[in-house]
Amino acid sequence: MLTKITGGITAPQGFTAAGVHAGIKKNGKTDIGMIYSKVPAAGAAMYTTNKMAAAPVIVSRQVSDRGKIRAIVVNSGCANACTGDQGLQDARTMVRVAAKALNLDDCEVLVASTGVIGVSLPMDKIKSGIAQAAAALSENGHEQALAAIMTTDTFPKVCAYEFNLGGKICKIAGIAKGAGMIHPNMATMLCFITTDAAIAPEVLKQALNQAAELSFNMISVDGDTSTNDMVAVLANGQAGNTLIDSAGSQTYQEFYTALRAVCTELAQLIVRDGEGATKFLEINVTGAVSFADAKLAAMAIAKSPLVKTAFFGQDPNWGRILCAVGYSGAATQPDKTSLTIGDLTIVVNGQGAVGFDTAKLKEVMAAKDIAITVDLGLGETSATVWTCDFSYEYVKINGEYTT
Amino acid sequence: MLTKITGGITAPQGFTAAGVHAGIKKNGKTDIGMIYSKVPAAGAAMYTTNKMAAAPVIVSRQVSDRGKIRAIVVNSGCANACTGDQGLQDARTMVRVAAKALNLDDCEVLVASTGVIGVSLPMDKIKSGIAQAAAALSENGHEQALAAIMTTDTFPKVCAYEFNLGGKICKIAGIAKGAGMIHPNMATMLCFITTDAAIAPEVLKQALNQAAELSFNMISVDGDTSTNDMVAVLANGQAGNTLIDSAGSQTYQEFYTALRAVCTELAQLIVRDGEGATKFLEINVTGAVSFADAKLAAMAIAKSPLVKTAFFGQDPNWGRILCAVGYSGAATQPDKTSLTIGDLTIVVNGQGAVGFDTAKLKEVMAAKDIAITVDLGLGETSATVWTCDFSYEYVKINGEYTT
Structure with missing residues (x-):
């Protein structure tokens, strides 16, 4: 049983956050964020599989491999991707400056960036912004931290829950940014989760992998896997539960259920706020011979520009859905x-249904939230992917992104 | 040496063609086409790999497997795809009616359809249209046949050449339709090629496979592999050359060069007329360890909605190109x-070039034809893919396709 609570990522005990404007974004909006645990915390993170992984991804991987994350420093407005050796140096400098301001070791600080690719960070602004953010850390800073990771997002993506964990009240919360370049593979475009659960790092990592596989890795806005994707979870144990040290325990299931709920809610919010999105599409593929096949078919539908523009135009051109299934690579029989x-x-079973007419389909397609179900009729496995439509606004946003 | 000639697909000796309006398209335009060889001809065809292959694809496969094609009957306005058993019966009826009108065996007639998926053919109109087309066959009918395969195409796609084939003047010509649902895999959305070369069916098939791999299989408009893709070539031997019966001969090379030129020209015309296209993009990936890798990287760029909208908006957001390479699956090192x-x-080598500035890139991106080259720096192999940009007009066309 999860109960919705307020307070964002500082709702779990022992966390503070901050967000400041350092001048990286030209529009005066908040662009440096920080999340901090007052006590040592177990940490796990997943990163983009894009081979052009951004500098902060490369640097953060080394941090999270140790299983302890105490703070996250993040900037928007510049992705620090495709920036060569200078980019790596800059990401390391962000870690060092944040660690110093927070009196932590470098290896306890995760760094993340989002924004334009191929541009170097303005390090003077970054450094003074990190100092400001560290000084501003507070239990009320969660909204500012959230504002600091937004780019083309039109609304903040946050959720927070309370749940029973082995008899203790435990809190878990997460924030995310999304909008464009969304086709996560092992992670998504910046998501940070805090919890006061006590859980061993390797078990936390397992829970995050499982939850991300069924949430962030099941969404697509435009099929583009970003260079900067990152989802990180910090668990500082302040809830006082007995340490979860095995995935076989009852409390692991309680924790995993909460973590997966947070990941799924944030993943769906990312899709709802996909660049230019006017529709939220849930794509269920059932009757597949394997999960991989079900996901292949669902993702092919989710990525098809023809399907996405048809839903935008509320054009009852359903044949495009089966066309996408046909080229998806999944085992199918018409x-x-x-x-x-x-x-x-x-x-x-491959035949037009009796009584179907396109006028009714147009009505169904007029809704904002629409479920599409393709039954492959070959097996017992299913997968659900979430996506949005493709609109004029997507083209506008991405034809003018840097100009 | 290829010399451009006029006369379209009836320029090669011994071919006639026709196109008529049978009432399948609501706008009164030509919608049934026919191509006919006065003498028996070797034939080869390639079809979509989409598992939801349309009924005419399934029926035509059986025809072309025999290596002889004497006539092609094609309709636009209705794809006869996802139409179940009725669709198969209808495709077979099209073959039978055309064969009877032309006094041929059923196994000499290829059938093709293009248009909306999931709608059954209006067979009364189709039957009378086929009869009309058969009666109208003429050496001047090439433009009408071409008009009969167009859907959202904004210009006809045709080319015709004369070349020397073992001392004989040989002619080869082709027509194609394209526009949307273009990401061919072993074929493209309807392309018909005629030649008066004498060539054995199995050698013709090999030449077509090779040529299609480097032309139709190297283009993408929207990443959607159609249910109805088909490229077919008819070679009737009227040029009088010695039969090409082996791929090892000098005349095979002469013929292959001409066939590949026709395929490449038509493939590029399809991209130039991609739905809503305002740009023609040539994507070269060099320095790859294999052709498969080079094509993977080039196709990832060609399919990325972020890259395509950036070119539409002439936004110098080049990082998206490297991002696509990074998730393409190709071996790469930043x-x-x-x-x-x-x-x-x-x-x-992963570092920003000295003297580069985005103002210059904006100028380069203002051109209509733009070449993009990514050198992976790992090997000796390269691949070239052609694509177009993604515009408001694409969204409009595909949001309103059936309505």
Whole structure:
């Protein structure tokens, strides 16, 4: 049982946060954020699989490999990606400056960046911004920290819950940014989760991997896997529960359920705020022979510009959905494939459904939230992917991103 | 040496063609086409790898497997895809009606369809249209046949050449339709090629496979592999050359060069007329360890909505190109990767090039035809892919396709 609470990522005990404007974003908005645990915390993180991984990803990997994360420093407005050796030096400098201001070791500080690729960080602004943020850390700083990671996001993405963990009240909260270049593979475009649960680092890592696989790794806005994707969770044990030291325990299940709920909610919020999105599409593929196949088919639908523009235009051109399944690489047989959109059955075992008409489908497609279900009719496995439509606004946002 | 000639697909000796309006398209435009060889012809065809392959694809595969194609009957306005058993019956009926009108065997007639997926063919209109087309066949009918395969195409795609084939003058010509759902895999959205060369069916098939791999299989408009893709070539031997019966011969090379030129020209025309396209982008990936890797990287760039919208908006956001390379799956090392757009060097071995500025890049991106070169710096292999940008117009066309 999860109970929604307020307070964002500083709702779990022992966490503070801050966000300041350091001058990286030209529009005067908050661009440096910090999250801090007052006590040592177990930490786990996942990163983009993009081979052009940004400098902060490379630097943070070394930090999170140790299983302890005490603070996160993050900037928006500049991705510090494709910036060569200078970029790596700059990311390390961010860690060093933050660690010094917080009186921590370098190896306890995670660094993240988001924004334009191929531009170097303005390090003077970054350094003074980090000092300001460290000084501003507070239990009320969660909204500022959240503001600091936003780029083309149109609303903040946050959730916080309370749940019972082995008889103790435990809190978990997360913030995320999304919008564009969203097709996470092992992580997503910046998500930070705090919890006061006590959990061993290696078990935390396992829980995060499992939860991310079924949440962040199941969304797509535009099929582009970013250079800067990162999801990190800090667990500082202040809830007082007995340490979760094995994935086989009852408390692990309680914790995992909460973590997965947070990851899924944030992942869905990212899709709802996909660049230019006017629709939220849930794509269920059932009856697959494997999860990999179900995901392949669902992702092909989610990535198809033809499907996405049809939903934007509310054009009842359902054949494009089956077309995408057909080229997805998943095992499929046309005469076993069925299609439902909303509550409307369109194809049953490869044949047009009796009584289906396109006027009804247009009505279904007028909704903002729409579920699409493709039953492959071959097995017992299913997968659910979330995506959004493709609009004029997406083209506008991305035709003018740096100018 | 290829010499451009007029006369389209009826320029090669012994071919006639026709196109008529049968009432499948609502706008009164030509919607049934026919191509006919007066004498028996060797034939080869390639089809979509989409598992939801349309009924005409399934029926035509059986025809072309025999290596002889004498006539092609094609309709636009309805794809006859995702139409179940009825669709297969309808495709077979199209073959039978055309064969009867032309006094041929069913196994000499290829059938093709393009248009909306999931709608059954209006067979009364189709049957009378086929009869009309058969009666209208003429050496001047090439423009009508071409008009009959167009859907959202904004200009006809045709080319015709004369070349020397073992001392004989040989002609080769092709027509194609394209525009949307273009990411061919072993074929493209309807392309028909005629030649009066004499060539054995199995050798013709090999030449077509090779040529398609480097032309149609190297283009993408929107990453969607259609249910109806088909490229077919008919070679009727009227040029009088000695039969090309082996891929090892000098005349095979002469023929292959001409066939590849026709395929490449038509593939590029399809990209130039991509739905909503305002730019023609040539993406070269060099220095790859394999052709597969070079193509993976080039295709990832070509399919990225972020890259495509940036070119539409002439926004100098070049980092998105390297980002796409990074998630493409190709072997890459950031510090060996270099990037050139037009004549502007942007990244050399992972470092920003000296003297590069975004103002110059904006100028380069203002051109209509733009070459992008990514050197992976790892090997000797290269690949070239052609694509177009992503515009408001693409969203408009595909948000309103059936309505």
